[in-house]
Amino acid sequence: MSFDRKIKIAPSILSADFANFGAEIRAIEAEGADWVHVDVMDGHFVPNLTFGPMAVKAFRPHVKTVMDVHLMIAPVDPYIDAYADAGADVLTAHVEAGPHIHRTLQAIRGAGMKAGAALNPGTPAEAVAHLLDLTDLICVMTVNPGFGGQKFIDMTAKIARLRQMIGDRPVHIEIDGGVDPKTAPLVARAGADVLVAGSAVFRGGSVDKPEVYGQNIREIRAAAEGVWA
Numbered sequence: 001m002s003f004d005r006k007i008k009i010a011p012s013i014l015s016a017d018f019a020n021f022g023a024e025i026r027a028i029e030a031e032g033a034d035w036v037h038v039d040v041m042d043g044h045f046v047p048n049l050t051f052g053p054m055a056v057k058a059f060r061p062h063v064k065t066v067m068d069v070h071l072m073i074a075p076v077d078p079y080i081d082a083y084a085d086a087g088a089d090v091l092t093a094h095v096e097a098g099p100h101i102h103r104t105l106q107a108i109r110g111a112g113m114k115a116g117a118a119l120n121p122g123t124p125a126e127a128v129a130h131l132l133d134l135t136d137l138i139c140v141m142t143v144n145p146g147f148g149g150q151k152f153i154d155m156t157a158k159i160a161r162l163r164q165m166i167g168d169r170p171v172h173i174e175i176d177g178g179v180d181p182k183t184a185p186l187v188a189r190a191g192a193d194v195l196v197a198g199s200a201v202f203r204g205g206s207v208d209k210p211e212v213y214g215q216n217i218r219e220i221r222a223a224a225e226g227v228w229a
């Protein structure tokens with residue numbers, strides 16, 4: 001997985017048909033997704049439950065791009081090897097999920113994955129100030145995690161601060177929650193390069209109407225890239 005700061009659209013399969021993940025993943029990739037974002041929720045760190053490492057391992061053969069796994073679980077450390085075995089390319093843990101995020105990021109890299117650190121809306125950019133050399137991606141939550149389809153919370157000041165703190169390190173800034181063609185330019189202008197979008201990608205489409213996914217992905221990408229025009 002090479003590093004660049006081009007805009008990447010990462011559809012969240014939280015908004016896909018849960019009875020048809022393989023076909024949904026193949027459809028979004030065929031329609032232009034750069035990464036596939038997989039939301040793991042434990043019903044404890046967040047008030048919702050999705051799936052665990054066995055399901056993620058079953059997704060792996062369908063993902064030809066980058067499998068970006070966002071853990072909304074606590075604790076994280078006992079499960080790192082299971083997600084490495086499942087084939088995650090990027091494994092992101094929340095800084096709020098435990099007292100030892102530094103150790104967690106080291107363990108994620110040690111298991112051969114790219115390491116991400118996620119920040120809830122109430123957590124300041126400074127929470128990752130001493131983690132930047134251990135981190136490949138900072139995920140800025142623009143909703144309170146747990147559900148798709150929520151209203152975007154403006155975190156542009158935090159994103160801009162992170163971009164300044166990161167400097168020339170090869171660290172992605174990923175935005176997660178409420179990303180659509182209206183909010184994408186705001187976060188891209190502030191310095192984000194990976195845009196997770198669930199409802200705004202899957203809305204109106206299906207595996208039988210995948211061209212809608214393609215249109216939705218293109219609209220988000222064009223809106224984000226438009227800030228550089």
Ligand SMILES: O=C(CO)[C@@H](O)[C@H](O)COP(=O)(O)O
Nearest residue numbers: 145146148149177178198199
């Ligand atoms: O992690 C989460 C929610 O906790 C996200 O990945 C959502 O799935 C994004 O969904 P939309 O806000 O784009 O519908």
